[in-house]
C-alpha cells in the first residue's frame with residue numbers, strides 16, 4: 001500500500017494501462033504539454049510522447065468522435081474532458097454514436113472508450129461550470145457510469161474502465177483530486193465495475209453517497225455516532241451503471257432507514273432511481289420515508305454563500321439522518 | 328518609447344519540446360496558403376506596417392473629437408488598471424473561481440465597441456470585464472460581481488465570467504468556448520428580423536474558431552445575411568496551447584473566404600486600426616446585413632486565468648509583444664497628433680486609479696446576497 005492523492009492514483013492507473021496495452025492512448029485539451037488542466041495526466045506526455053498522449057484543439061465534438069471511430073477500429077482511447085460540462089458539446093458522439101454502436105451493428109462494433117474528467121462543482125466556478133452529469137448519461141443504455149470517491153477506488157476503477165469493452169463515463173470531482181488514501185501497489189490491482197463498497201458499517205441508518213458526498217456522509221456518520229449514538233452505514237455504489245442494488249438493499253434491510261446524498265439536482269436523479277429500486281426490493285423493511293439531499297433546484301450561483309447553500313453539506317446530511325431516525 | 332529597440336525574431340517553442348524525443352518536426356509540405364502568408368506573429372513586421380499607416384492614422388485621429396479620443400484612451404487605461412487590481416485582490420482571496428484578465432487586448436474592445444451606436448449589441452466570452460465596462464456597466468458593479476456581492480452586476484450569481492446588461496445591449500460573458508458565437512448570430516438574426524439597421528459585435532478567442540459552432544454560425548450568417556461582426560480576438564493562446572499547435576492554418580481572417588464572407592486581418596495593438604476595420608464592417612452590416620469576420624491579433628499578457636502558472640511560454644516572448652503595447656502606441660499617436668500631452672495621460676491614469684479604488688471600496692463594503700436569492704430568476 002502507498003498513500004497518495006486521487007489525482008496521483010488516477011495518474012498511476014493511466015500510466016500502467018499505457019504501459020500494459022499499446023492500443024491505449026490519451027486525448028484531450030491540455031492533457032499533454034500542459035500536464036492536464038488539473039494535472040491528472042502529469043508527466044505522461046514526457047514519458048510516452050506525442051503518439052500516446054495527444055493535445056487536441058478545443059473541439060469536443062470532434063475529438064470525442066475521433067475517439068469513437070478509433071475505438072471502433074481497435075484502439076482504446078481515454079478521452080479527457082477538461083470538465084464534464086464540456087462533454088455536452090460531444091453528447092451526440094457519446095449518446096447517439098458510442099452508446100448504441102454495439103447494439104445497432106448487431107454486436108459487430110463495440111466501442112472500448114473511456115471518457116473522463118471532473119464532474120460537479122469546483123469552488124465558485126458558477127452556473128456553466130458546476131454541473132453533475134451522472135443521471136444524464138446513466139439514462140442511456142449502452143453507457144457505463146463510474147464515480148470514484150477514494151484514491152484506491154479511483155485507481156482500481158479507472159483501470160477496469162480502460163479494460164472494459166464498452167464506453168465508460170468516468171466522473172471525477174475536482175475538489176477531491178487532493179484527497180489522500182492508501183492504494184495497493186500491485187500493477188494488476190483493479191476493482192470490477194458494478195460493485196458497491198460499504199465505506200463504513202453501521203446498524204441504524206444507511207446513507208448512500210457517491211463521489212462528492214462520500215466524505216460528507218462519513219463525517220455525518222461520525223457526528224451521528226458521537227452526538228446521538230446512531231450507528232450509520234455508508235454505502236458508496238462507486239459504479240452508477242451497472243448499479244449494485246443488492247449491496248444497497250442488504251444495507252437497508254439491516255438498518256431500515258435510508259438517506260441518499262448526491263451532488264446532482266434531485267429531479268430524475270440517480271438518487272431517485274436508487275430510491276425507486278429500494279422501494280421495489282425492500283419496501284417492507286423501511287421504517288421511514290427515504291430522504292434525499294441534493295443540490296438545490298437552481299443553476300449553480302457564483303457567490304460563495306449561495307454556492308454553499310446550494311450544495312449538499314455535512315449539516316444537511318445530519319439533518320436528514322435525524323429526520324429518518326425521528327430524532 | 329519602445330518602437331525601434333532591437334528585437335530578435337524568437338521562435339516560440341513549447342517549453343518541454345526539448346525533453347520529448349517524439350516531437351514531430353513541423354511538416355515541410357505545409358499547404359500553399361500557409362507558406363505565402365506573412366509572418367503575422369512578427370512584432371517587427373507588425374510595427375513596420377503600423378509605421379506605414381502612421382500618417383493616415385494621425386490624419387484620422389485629427390478628424391475625431393478630442394473628447395471622444397480622450398474617452399477611448401481613458402477606457403483603455405481604466406481597463407488596464409481595473410484588471411491589474413483584479414489580479415491584486417484575487418491574490419488576496421477576495422475573488423473566487425475563474426478570473427480571466429484582458430490586459431494587452433484593450434485596443435480590441437475599445438476600438439470596436441466605441442464604434443457602435445444605440446441599439447447595437449455585443450456579446451463575448453468569459454474574458455469579459457473590460458467589454459462590460461465599455462458597454463456601460465460600472466466598474467463598481469463589475470468588481471462587486473467579482474466579489475460575489477449583492478450589489479454586483481448580476482447580484483453575485485454570475486461572477487467573473489458572466490457579466491450582463493440587457494439595458495446596455497451587452498448580452499453577456501459566456502463560459503463555454505464558442506457558445507456565444509452562435510448566440511451572437513441569433514442576436515443579429517433578431518436585429519434583421521425586426522427591420523433595424525443595428526449590428527452585433529460577437530467576440531471570441533482564436534481557440535474558439537476550432538469549435539464547430541464557429542463554422543456553423545458563419546455559414547448561416549452569410550447565407551441569411553445577418554448583421555453580425557465576428558471579432559476573433561487572437562491573443563495567440565487558448566489556455567496553454569499556442570494557435571500553431573491547435574489550428575491547421577495561421578490566418579484566421581482567411582477562413583471567411585470559405586463562407587464567401589468579408590474577412591479582414593487587423594493589428595489588435597492599434598486601436599485606430601481596430602476602429603476603422605470595425606467601421607467598415609458596420610457599414611456593410613447596416614447596409615444589407617452582410618456579416619464580417621475580423622481577425623484581430625493581440626497578445627495575452629497574463630496567464631489564461633489567475634490560476635495559470637504560464638510555463639508554456641517564455642518571459643522573452645511576453646516582453647517582445649509588450650514592446651507594442653496598445654496603450655503606449657495610442658498615446659504616441661495622440662501626442663504626435665497634438666491632441667494630448669504627457670500631463671493629460673497622467674491625469675487619465677489618476678482619474679482611472681481613483682475610479683478603480685472607489686470600486687474596491689464599494690465591493691468591499693457591499694453585503695453578500697441573501698440566501699433567498701438562490702431561488703430567484705430560475706424561471707422568467
Ligand SMILES: Cc1ncc(C[n+]2csc(CCOP(=O)(O)OP(=O)(O)O)c2C)c(N)n1
Pocket residue numbers: 029058060082086089452454502503504505531532533534535536562564565566627631
Ligand atoms: C467547450 C469548452 N471547452 C473547454 C473550456 C475550457 N477553456 C476555457 S477558456 C479555454 C481557452 C480558450 O481560448 P481562446 O478561445 O483563444 O480564448 P482566450 O481565453 O484566449 O481569450 C479553454 C480551453 C471551456 N470553457 N469550454
Ligand SMILES: [Mg+2]
Pocket residue numbers: 532533534560561562563564565566
Ligand atoms: Mg486565445
